[in-house]
Amino acid sequence: MSSSMKPVNQKAWLLILPVIICVAFSAILPLMTVVNYSVQDIISPERTVYVGTEWFKQVMRDEELHSALLRQILFSLAVLLIEIPLGIALALSMPAQGWKASAVLVLVAISLLIPWNVVGTIWQIYGRTDIGLLGVALDKLGIEYSYTGSARDAWLTVLIMDVWHWTPLVALLCYAGLRAIPNAYYQAAQIDGASKLAIFRYIQLPKLRGVLMIAVLLRFMDSFMIYTEPFVLTGGGPGNATTFLSQYLTQKAVGQFDLGPAAAFSLIYFLIILLLCFILYNWMQQLGQQTRTEDIHE
């Protein structure tokens, strides 16, 4: 959302009111309930004791949480660094029209449509060195590979699975963004004799700013909350090489029935994502504004 000289109109609130009602309906009450849990020791539904910030302190001191958080941040960074450039490149190389465009669109979108537990299950078989295509292929190439035995292989498999699963999201957003650029821009660039690189840098990239912002934020927050796929594929192992934050949280909430600490954990988790997204969002907006002023100066 850029702020360049939009007319002030308070009636615009009427247009966004339905959205606020729809979202708040299912967002505010559950959030309040979780806040409520987080400051109580719930011994049974009838017996609860107010404990203040005790759970928060306990969660903050948790060593295992620190290592899970570090793993999580590394994973999300890797996801962004691979999926965003790959998605843009893919969008640029997809045909713009005709039956080929339709066919490629469908093929690219398929991985998004598979339920996440099935994604994990398929890769579980796919990566096995005795009966899976990927595992057998790697084995034939003489590469020692085992996603259940080696921490590095497990981590890489989860990462590649995520790239396979989610790069299409970035690609589809960018593809639609590219199609929304009026032909006149390209014609003007052609008259100026601009190179492919210049067209990308000065026409396509600035016009993609909006969709890229969405893509980066979505991929960041979703990868930060990744749960089902690694849980099904590796169960968090070997050791806890692929135990990401949400799996650790679920172990606490469901496995140990510790609703109070789990709620405190959830809120801290939420605040970390919120903070990191806020930083990313502002950084990307500044980046956009900087390039815009650069363009004007040129």
Place this chain on the structure above:
Amino acid sequence: MNERRFKKRTIFLLAYLLFAILPVYWMINMSFKTNEEILGAFSLWPRSFTFDNFRTILTDASWYSGYINSMIYVAINTLISLTVALPAAYAFSRYSFLGDKHVFFWLLTNRMTPPAVFLLPFFQLYTTLGLMDTHIAVALAHLVFNVPLAVWILEGFMSGIPREIDETAYIDGYSFPRFFLTIFIPLIKAGIGVAAFFCFMFSWVELLMARTLTSVNAKPIVATMTRTVSASGMDWGVLAAAGVLTIVPGAIVIWFVRHYIAKGFAMGRV
């Protein structure tokens, strides 16, 4: 020079498509095998070709009703999401008003809540409202993550449309609804196509909320699938077949919105 560049692009695209298709192929491959063959030996295609896995799903009401339930609530959800998001995205892209930036960002924060702990409050809320095990409950619950997504995507596309177009239309005597429906919406077709597809997709594959809010009457296919894991082990073949069938509705949706996405602004106008 141009020719070579074109070739490089095609090779890159084909390489990616291969990478994208192989796991899907493996799933299709598995869906036509028996469990013994899946676990027994490596084979590039089914040796003892069988339709049994698909037959299990298509003849058992508790299986195929899962697809119908999912389609019902996903359709309701996508429809509501787009209907409320379109005017809101327009407001965000065209006007500034009190708290606009905060509300815009707040919307997205609703996608950031880790679900594990929020499931219990959700369960309590919908039980109190008497909406448990209905399609509308799941459709409403999924609005939490789909509406913000739709608003953000549509706002991105609307901001790319010059404001002069609105002003010219008003000078020409268009009323707001008429301008919005007949001029503006066709301009952001690509955005609407993508937003619709993503709303469909995220609602279609969401498991935790959908499973928590339903038991029998509205049980979605993603929840039905979890029962292939049983005491006697995993029913890999049926799970793969169910996975193949979950792709079909989405592929149809993207086939229908492909023109919106592929043509968009560049060719649709003037």
